[in-house]
Amino acid sequence: MTHGGEVLEFEEYVRTRQDALLRSARRLVPDPVDAQDLLQTALVRTYGRWEGIADKRLADAYLRRVMINTRTEWWRARKLEEVPTEQLPESSVDDSTEQHADRALLMDVMKVLAPKQRSVVVLRHWEQMSTEETAAALGMSAGTVKSTLHRALARLREELENRDREELVAGALDRREERERCAA
Numbered sequence: 185m186t187h188g189g190e191v192l193e194f195e196e197y198v199r200t201r202q203d204a205l206l207r208s209a210r211r212l213v214p215d216p217v218d219a220q221d222l223l224q225t226a227l228v229r230t231y232g233r234w235e236g237i238a239d240k241r242l243a244d245a246y247l248r249r250v251m252i253n254t255r256t257e258w259w260r261a262r263k264l265e266e267v268p269t270e271q272l273p274e275s276s277v278d279d280s281t282e283q284h285a286d287r288a289l290l291m292d293v294m295k296v297l298a299p300k301q302r303s304v305v306v307l308r309h310w311e312q313m314s315t316e317e318t319a320a321a322l323g324m325s326a327g328t329v330k331s332t333l334h335r336a337l338a339r340l341r342e343e344l345e346n347r348d349r350e351e352l353v354a355g356a357l358d359r360r361e362e363r364e365r366c367a368a
Contacts, residue, residue, distance in 0.1 A: 193234075193240075194231055194234050197240065197243060198227060201243075201244065201247075202223070204244070205223055205226075205227075205244070205247055205248075205251075206219065206220065206223050208247075208248055208251065208306070208310075208311065209222045209223040209226075209251055211291075211294075211302075211306045211310050212251055212252065212255050212302065212303065212306060213255055214291070214294075214295055222251050222254055222255055222258075223251065225254050226247050226250040226251040226254055227247070229250050229254070230243075230246060230247050230250055245313075245317065245320075245321055248307070248311065248321055249321045249322075252303050252321070252322065255299065256299060259299055293340055293343050293344060293347070294340070296339060296340070296343045297336050297339060297340070300322075300332060301332055301333075301335065301336035301339070302336070303322055304318060304322065304329055304332045304333050304336060305333065305336050305337070305340075307321055307322070308329070308333055315329050315330060
């Protein structure tokens with residue numbers, strides 16, 4: 185294959201897969217602009233190794249791995265705590281309002297997870313990868329994937345329960361204040 189053919193092949197791959205890959209990036213980092221930067225960086229790094237990917241059906245998995253590694257590099261280099269953001273990634277237009285709210289809540293709750301935990305949850309549940317595929321993509325054993333996923337899901341449940349409790353308390357306080365206003 186000529187070099188020009190490889191360029192066209194890569195461009196075609198990016199053109200057909202960029203929306204799905206951007207969704208993957210948005211699941212790995214909370215900020216939409218950072219997600220675009222993450223995808224672009226991963227694409228540049230992948231382009232340099234494109235001819236080395238013998239089975240192009242594995243290109244998505246390869247790119248996800250590059251995105252995870254890049255995100256980890258950025259996180260280590262910045263050594264910053266992730267901070268909650270008021271703006272969440274947009275979901276697709278055809279989502280119902282309830283699904284959109286659920287997705288926004290889940291994206292927000294995912295911020296409590298460590299990067300490694302978030303990667304495992306994203307690959308196993310959003311990307312629908314098997315335990316073995318996830319282990320290969322993240323360079324860890326299947327057992328580590330399982331235990332990391334177990335701890336991550338337990339942490340997510342705990343966070344959701346805490347938020348439910350906070351909403352119940354806030355609702356009770358609102359109702360009490362409303363009763364006091366009506367009684368006054």
